[in-house]
Amino acid sequence: MLTHLKEKIKSREREIFIVAVTVLGAISIAGILRISHIRSLKPEIKLEKGAFSVPFKGGEGETAHFVASKNGTVYYPSSCKAANRIQEDSNKIYFSSGLEAEKAGYAQSSSCSY
Numbered sequence: 865m866l867t868h869l870k871e872k873i874k875s876r877e878r879e880i881f882i883v884a885v886t887v888l889g890a891i892s893i894a895g896i897l898r899i900s901h902i903r904s905l906k907p908e909i910k911l912e913k914g915a916f917s918v919p920f921k922g923g924e925g926e927t928a929h930f931v932a933s934k935n936g937t938v939y940y941p942s943s944c945k946a947a948n949r950i951q952e953d954s955n956k957i958y959f960s961s962g963l964e965a966e967k968a969g970y971a972q973s974s975s976c977s978y
């Protein structure tokens with residue numbers, strides 16, 4: 865019985881191969897279409913540089929721990945000497961945390977650590 869089945873498979877080997885390739889191709893195409901559909905449903909994320917850079921207006925008990933220049937790319941601890949070189953009136957912006965400064969697009973200064 866097994867030899868009879870082997871002979872049948874051997875005689876239709878070409879047709880079995882074509883059907884298998886066709887089925888695998890159809891499954892692959894369906895998967896690619898499904899992935900592209902899922903990606904099209906995701907909203908596009910837009911990052912705006914400096915979106916969170918608001919001058920710090922501290923109330924009672926609030927202090928700015930980090931500062932940056934509006935035109936710069938790094939932020940400094942407020943106790944850093946380099947932070948004192950930023951012009952106070954027009955160019956200095958304040959952050960209450962390093963994370964807030966990083967969300968605004970600034971990188972931590974390598975010259976001053978906290």
